[in-house]
Amino acid sequence: MAFLNKEIRDGDNQDLTEERRTATFDTDKMAEVIYGSEKLARRRREISHAVSRIPELADSRPLPFLDRFEKVTEGTRKLSVLDRHLAELIDVNDNGEALHLYHEVMGMEGHPLALHEVMFVPALIGQASDEQYEKWLGRAKRREIIGCYAQTELGHGSNLRKLETTATYTPSTQEFILHTPTITALKWWPGALGKSSNYAVVVADLIIKDKSYGPHPFIVQLRDEKTHQPLPGITVGDIGPKMAFNGGDNGYLGFDNFRIPRENLLNRHSRVEADGTYVRPPHAKIGHSAMIRVRSHMATGQGWLLGHALTIAIRYSAVRIQGFLEDKSHEVKVLDYQTQQHRLFPAIARAYAFIFCGFETIRLYDQLILDMNSNGNTSGMADLHALTSGLKSVVTHFVGQGIEQARMACGGHGYSMASYISEIYGVAIGGCTYEGENMVMLLQLARYLVKSVELVKSGKANQLGPMVAYLAVADHKVNLATGPDSYVKMFQYISKRQSWKATEKFLKFMENGDSRDVAWNKTAVELTRASRLHTRLYIMETFIRRVESVTDIPVKSALTDLLNLHLNYELLDVASYALEDGFMSSNQMDFIKNQLYSSLEKIRPNAVSLVDSFQFSDMQLRSVLGRRDGHVYQNLFDWAKSSPLNKTDVLPSVTQYLKPMMEKAKL
Numbered sequence: 001m002a003f004l005n006k007e008i009r010d011g012d013n014q015d016l017t018e019e020r021r022t023a024t025f026d027t028d029k030m031a032e033v034i035y036g037s038e039k040l041a042r043r044r045r046e047i048s049h050a051v052s053r054i055p056e057l058a059d060s061r062p063l064p065f066l067d068r069f070e071k072v073t074e075g076t077r078k079l080s081v082l083d084r085h086l087a088e089l090i091d092v093n094d095n096g097e098a099l100h101l102y103h104e105v106m107g108m109e110g111h112p113l114a115l116h117e118v119m120f121v122p123a124l125i126g127q128a129s130d131e132q133y134e135k136w137l138g139r140a141k142r143r144e145i146i147g148c149y150a151q152t153e154l155g156h157g158s159n160l161r162k163l164e165t166t167a168t169y170t171p172s173t174q175e176f177i178l179h180t181p182t183i184t185a186l187k188w189w190p191g192a193l194g195k196s197s198n199y200a201v202v203v204a205d206l207i208i209k210d211k212s213y214g215p216h217p218f219i220v221q222l223r224d225e226k227t228h229q230p231l232p233g234i235t236v237g238d239i240g241p242k243m244a245f246n247g248g249d250n251g252y253l254g255f256d257n258f259r260i261p262r263e264n265l266l267n268r269h270s271r272v273e274a275d276g277t278y279v280r281p282p283h284a285k286i287g288h289s290a291m292i293r294v295r296s297h298m299a300t301g302q303g304w305l306l307g308h309a310l311t312i313a314i315r316y317s318a319v320r321i322q323g324f325l326e327d328k329s330h331e332v333k334v335l336d337y338q339t340q341q342h343r344l345f346p347a348i349a350r351a352y353a354f355i356f357c358g359f360e361t362i363r364l365y366d367q368l369i370l371d372m373n374s375n376g377n378t379s380g381m382a383d384l385h386a387l388t389s390g391l392k393s394v395v396t397h398f399v400g401q402g403i404e405q406a407r408m409a410c411g412g413h414g415y416s417m418a419s420y421i422s423e424i425y426g427v428a429i430g431g432c433t434y435e436g437e438n439m440v441m442l443l444q445l446a447r448y449l450v451k452s453v454e455l456v457k458s459g460k461a462n463q464l465g466p467m468v469a470y471l472a473v474a475d476h477k478v479n480l481a482t483g484p485d486s487y488v489k490m491f492q493y494i495s496k497r498q499s500w501k502a503t504e505k506f507l508k509f510m511e512n513g514d515s516r517d518v519a520w521n522k523t524a525v526e527l528t529r530a531s532r533l534h535t536r537l538y539i540m541e542t543f544i545r546r547v548e549s550v551t552d553i554p555v556k557s558a559l560t561d562l563l564n565l566h567l568n569y570e571l572l573d574v575a576s577y578a579l580e581d582g583f584m585s586s587n588q589m590d591f592i593k594n595q596l597y598s599s600l601e602k603i604r605p606n607a608v609s610l611v612d613s614f615q616f617s618d619m620q621l622r623s624v625l626g627r628r629d630g631h632v633y634q635n636l637f638d639w640a641k642s643s644p645l646n647k648t649d650v651l652p653s654v655t656q657y658l659k660p661m662m663e664k665a666k667l
């Protein structure tokens with residue numbers, strides 16, 4: 001049965017309309033699965049519609065034509081318009097609605113409030129005591145003050161134990177003295193720090209009576225609340241243009257013996273008494289909870305970014321007509337080529353998969369905060385840290401790859417900023433670095449895997465958590481024809497074998513006399529491989545669970561096709577691990593390949609509807625190639641004509657430099 005794809009309108013490009021008519025499911029229903037609820041899916045549409053009726057919220061010009069200064073100004077302008085309309089547009093207490101509104105209006109170039117909502121407020125919620133809540137949270141939520149999260153320094157980002165900014169406690173005045181002792185101790189990178197924020201959560205090494213207690217979070221006022229001038233003792237500014245986020249003001253920050261009161265150490269979990277006595281937190285890494293939060297949200301956020309790029313690439317592939325298949329009198333849509341499908345469809349499956357497992361990590365994070373704040377229970381922290389460390393690394397890496405494939409799938413026009421794909425790419429791959437450089441975070445998960453294997457080796461397999469229980473058992477012989485479960489078993493086997501091999505290798509180096517750190521480094525590549533496999537297994541399992549739980553039959557059926565594609569694609573991608581010990585045969589490989597190709601064919605009629613289901617408005621897409629109506633060519637021409645270079649037929653630079661050169665050559 002064909003369903004009406006809700007994107008169909010009169011006057012649209014016919015090739016796209018034809019695609020939309022073939023949908024076997026209702027795109028509104030699919031959107032409910034993608035956004036987690038009927039309400040949010042509906043509210044997103046309503047919010048987009050409401051925004052479209054407020055002309056001041058539109059981009060004043062296509063963003064790629066703006067220079068850095070104009071981007072920052074444009075972002076700030078829209079933010080102020082948005083502020084006036086906020087309560088009429090969204091339920092301000094609903095994060096999902098807020099996130100959508102900001103994406104819709106602000107685009108992805110960055111803006112002054114980006115880190116306020118994502119890290120400053122959450123750091124207060126996770127780390128502030130009740131009194132500090134009282135003092136700061138209301139003000140922050142009302143946006144009387146704007147804050148950011150200042151942790152990374154010029155010299156150190158990954159190795160937090162070596163942050164150089166000091167916060168030295170002085171019992172006589174009951175103050176901390178914040179100081180930047182060297183150039184490398186300058187805070188460097190924090191989003192919205194350079195020009196917008198007047199407050200920050202600053203992470204600094206706590207020193208009491210010459211003893212270092214490691215990094216701790218402090219709330220610090222940076223700028224005068226009236227004049228916005230930096231306070232005496234504060235040096236602050238913008239770090240310059242970046243690959244993306246150029247509407248944002250990532251900044252630097254230095255302290256010259258800057259004093260803050262004792263109450264400004266965020267002290268829900270650890271504190272310093274008036275006399276300098278240090279009270280330890282219930283978990284040594286509890287100060288890292290703002291990072292765990294962002295990492296927990298990254299899989300869904302990145303999945304949506306991939307969905308954004310794929311919406312552009314798939315729609316464009318349906319209106320781009322080039323080359324022949326059977327009928328030599330009619331060129332075909334490039335979407336009909338198997339190579340194009342193989343480039344794009346597995347990425348659609350991944351986008352869905354990442355969103356689904358992100359929902360799970362968000363739920364786990366919310367539970368952790370509830371447990372920590374209600375009864376100080378931090379028992380879920382180590383597991384969630386390991387899980388989100390692996391997930392942010394694997395997801396950002398694949399999302400970067402997927403977006404780049406989407407760009408290439410759009411041929412030459414993909415390279416134009418009219419496609420907007422380069423902006424999405426720049427934003428997405430920032431995620432490979434921020435919130436923990438990917439290799440560093442894969443190695444964090446590897447610690448957990450190695451410890452788990454060691455537990456099994458010492459006969460304590462019963463202490464393994466459910467996520468790693470397979471490390472003790474998985475060595476099944478499987479017949480691939482028996483459904484998703486057999487793929488999971490196969491993947492478990494591969495993943496288990498890699499974790500064990502890496503652990504054995506690491507232990508062997510130590511037996512042969514290497515220190516733990518040296519042995520670790522000699523095994524690091526193998527360890528990161530184990531982490532990736534473990535994470536991909538987790539993604540696969542959550543995808544299966546999510547599809548199983550869907551009740552709408554047509555939606556479930558379309559998702560099952562995507563899931564099958566994902567399972568075959570994933571297994572094929574890691575087949576060398578299974579082939580190397582003869583666990584998988586070349587016959588099985590052929591079987592998987594054939595399954596994969598037939599999945600591509602099955603998905604083909606639903607491809608446009610699968611990306612339409614993300615329900616990105618044209619405003620949010622900001623892409624000439626991805627337009628809902630498919631009218632690409634005239635709009636590309638109009639877009640090009642709006643280039644500032646086309647304001648005059650003859651550029652001053654031509655008159656000044658090029659013409660004299662040409663004239664001279666004539667002599």
Ligand SMILES: CCCCCCCCCCCCCCCCCC(=O)SCCNC(=O)CCNC(=O)[C@H](O)C(C)(C)COP(=O)(O)OP(=O)(O)OC[C@H]1O[C@@H](n2cnc3c(N)ncnc32)[C@H](O)[C@@H]1OP(=O)(O)O
Nearest residue numbers: 095157158159160285288297301381382385434435436447
């Ligand atoms: C409305 C909703 C909106 C949400 C949407 C958000 C999504 C979209 C976002 C888009 C916007 C863009 C914003 C960009 C924001 C960027 C912000 C940043 O980068 S900010 C800057 C980000 N910067 C970074 O990410 C820095 C990366 N570096 C680090 O995090 C740390 O240095 C480290 C984890 C690598 C090591 O830490 P170190 O202290 O040296 O630890 P050791 O190695 O010695 O391990 C000792 C033991 O501790 C354990 N453990 C460790 N951590 C945790 C934890 N959190 N917990 C539990 N346990 C933890 C570890 O497992 C080990 O256990 P065991 O094995 O002994 O049992």
Ligand SMILES: Cc1cc2nc3c(=O)[nH]c(=O)nc-3n(C[C@H](O)[C@H](O)[C@H](O)COP(=O)(O)OP(=O)(O)OC[C@H]3O[C@@H](n4cnc5c(N)ncnc54)[C@H](O)[C@@H]3O)c2cc1C
Nearest residue numbers: 149150151152156157158189190191430433434435436439
């Ligand atoms: C867009 C963006 C936004 C950001 N926003 C913020 C923010 O709001 N607040 C904030 O505080 N920070 C922010 N950051 C900083 C970011 O968190 C750090 O850059 C990140 O944590 C990586 O640290 P690093 O720069 O020190 O990388 P490095 O550690 O210097 O990485 C360089 C190389 O060294 C390798 N490496 C380092 N340590 C190890 C190890 N132990 N084992 C193996 N390899 C290793 C890495 O894998 C990498 O290949 C942002 C960064 C970006 C790009």
